[in-house]
Amino acid sequence: MSAIIEKSEEIRMESVGSYDKQRCTPSDSTANLADCDHCTAFPNRWSRIRYAIREPAAEFLGTMIFVIFGTGVNCQVFLSTNPSVEAVPRGDFLSLNFGWASGVALGVWIAGGISGGHINPAITFTLAVFRGFPWKKVPFYIFAQLLGGFCGGGVVYANYFHAIDIVEGGPGIRTINGSGDLLATYAASFLTPVSCFFSEFLGSAILIIGVLCITDKKNGPPPQGLVPLALFILVLGIGASLGMNTSYSLNPARDLGPRFLTAAVGYGTAVFTYRNQYWLWCIVLGPVTGMLCGAFVYDTLIFEGKESIINKPNAQAIERCLHACPGQGGKLPVGIESA
Structure with a gap:
């Protein structure tokens, strides 16, 4: 009898990596599982894979949701202005801004606790330069963001392609002037090209200044959990004030992902040759340079944390073994704590 009791209370321990805690499994199904106080991070094979990819996966999912909301509201507002599609328009410029701001907020909310919620290659690159985000993670984040943008654009296109057929004049007809700017x-x-670049540069600089301010715990940050709401207000304001000229991309993944999608579904190579590779010098270089300059301005004038290259100790401080105090930047969407 004692042997049976011992067997029923046998605890199986296994080690599956440095991240694991001990796991116990009563061998008798009648045992009280509440008495089993050990656990593992990897109860099955998929949990191991998920742990390895969860940060890029979070960026992928957050970016995809962001693009679905944004390009979805583009399609709904524009396509519904055609009487053959809708008798009454379903939105205006204000709803466009609300749609994009909601997409940013929800995308950051989804990814923030896992990856930091960058959902923007320009932000990822800027944080690597100014906040010590690991460079080894940058390529994986950017690839995940671009893939998320591509998939998000694909979902929206699949939802609205019948209405696009009507607006373009028939199935298979796809033109940049007709519906290309929906995605x-x-x-x-x-x-002019200079004005295009400056519009993206300016909006991106303001965006990163707002992001760094919102996540700077020494500069009146919002209460825990309200960072997405603060970002909603930030993006809504940028769109309402600076969104007319270039549709305020401010995010290479938001544009390039759907742009690749449009090239694949019939818009052709014209999406890349438009205005002498507009996608490169305006949509990629504009946000990247704008955010680098915006971060430089914020860190030069405001930020005191040692993470920034602006606050690196000089020779005299090094000699005295001194350094700046930690900035305690928030995880959303800076992502330092998750690195």
């Missing part, structure tokens, strides 16, 4: 961004025709 990717294209500048207003009256803008």
Whole structure:
């Protein structure tokens, strides 16, 4: 009898990596599982895989949701202006801004606790330069963000392609002037290349200044859990004030992912040759340089944390073994704590 009791209370311990805690499993199904106080991070094989990819996966999912909301509201507002699609328009410029701001907030909320919720290659690159985000993670984050943008654009296109057929004049007809700007961004025709670049540069600089301020715990940050709401207000304000010229991409993944999608579904290579590779010098370089300059301005004038290259100790401080105090930047969407 005692042997049976011992067997029923046998505890199986296994080690499956440095991240694991001890796991116990009563061999008798009648045993009280509440008495089993050991656990493992990897109860099965998929949990191991998920742990290895969860940060890029979070960036992928957050970016995809962001693009679904944003390009979805683009399609709904524009396509519903055609009487053959809808008798009454379903939105206006205000709803466009609310849709994009909601996408940013929800995307950051989804990914923030896991990866930091960058959902933007320009932000990832800027944080690697100014906040010590690991460079080894940058390629994986950017690839996941671009893939998320591509998939998000694909979901929206699948939802609205019948209405796009009507607006374009028939199935298979796809033109940039007709519906190309529903998924990717294209500048207003009256803008010069310099004006296009400056519009993206300015909006991106303001965006990163707002992000760094919101996540700076020494500068009146929002209460825990309200960072997505603060970002909603930030993006809503940028769109309402600076969104007309270039549709305020401010995010290479938001544009390039759907742009690749449009090239694949019939818009052709014109999406890349438009205005002498507009996608490169405006949509990629504009946000990247704008955010680098915005972060430089914020760190030079405001930020005191040792994470920034602006606050690296000089020779005299090094000689005295001194350094700046930690900035205690928030995890959303800086992602330092999750690195």
